[in-house]
Amino acid sequence: MADFLTYEQSGVNIDANDEMVDRIQASIQSTLGPRVIDLPGGFAGLFRLDYDEKIFKKNYKNPVLVACTDGVGSKVLVARDMKKFDTIGFDLVAMNVNDMLVLGATPLFFLDYLALHKLEPARVAELVESIASACKTADCALIGGETAEMPDIYKKDDFDMAGFAVGVVERTRIINGSKTEPGDIILGLASTGLHSNGFALARNICFKKLGLKVDEKIAELDNKSIGEVLLAPTKIYVRSVVRLLGHYRVKQIIHAMAHITGGGLPGNVPRVLPADCDAVIDKSAWQIPPIFNFLQKNGPVTEEEMFRVFNMGIGFILIVSPDFADSIKEQLARAGETVYNLGIIARGSGKVIIKS
16 A cells, blocks of 8 residues: 655644644734724735725825835844744834835735744744734734745744735825935934844854854843844834824925935935935934944944944934924934934935045
């Protein structure tokens, strides 16, 4: 009699997937608002964009959907080595919703994709719980996802993740940088560390060159472990910025915004600058967090390369009308942000000038 092969013998455990689905249901349900049409066991998520019910404070006259996708890069390797999975999903959501926020969009819903060597329900549940936590912080719904068990592609304990977000903005309220002009003020919102960029260089310095263990404590980093510092979750700026935008429904005094990701200030700010404007930034306007100084010293890495790779302590910028800069700064500070006056927009050629 023939020996019949099973899916599990080939490396995929359907029962583990069913257990994982059961474990994550509560986390997913906690993110669902009244626009979500709950469909247990559905093949796709359902989301009502706009309809005439008094339950909603805001409907849209001319809505434009905003969509983006991103991952967290090799930060997943630090999470793997730390065996710590309760924050990396937060990074995944943050990288997406902060990108759409640049356009003035409000996040609506999020979907995740997890790929791994072996499906361990408890570990996946921890990842999804961190995604759900971030969705609640960003006021968006986690309406779907996919978990792929692929032992032939991923090595033992390896995993990767990607996220997909959809938001909405009124067409007349899209912020694209076109109103930016000389004299505008550049405000910067503090980051919580590396966020989710530059990890190839950071890991090279910490683990290859210095030979550190992820749990090794570093005196100059407040005696925290290097893994703990590197895994600090990416900050989500949605609530504070969306609330700010809501205060200016007629006047368009926020002329541009940028999420400071890979490429740093020099690589991201020009994406929202007119061709005839420069962003003149004073690097003495904020204190660069210790992790960046640690990486620069131990590389060693040139200052130019540091600013080109890392956010250097600034995770998000707003370019605003000078007449409203102080008020905007105060509003953001009241919302819990650490805000710096980074510099000014000057006539130029669409680049960032970082001054000492």
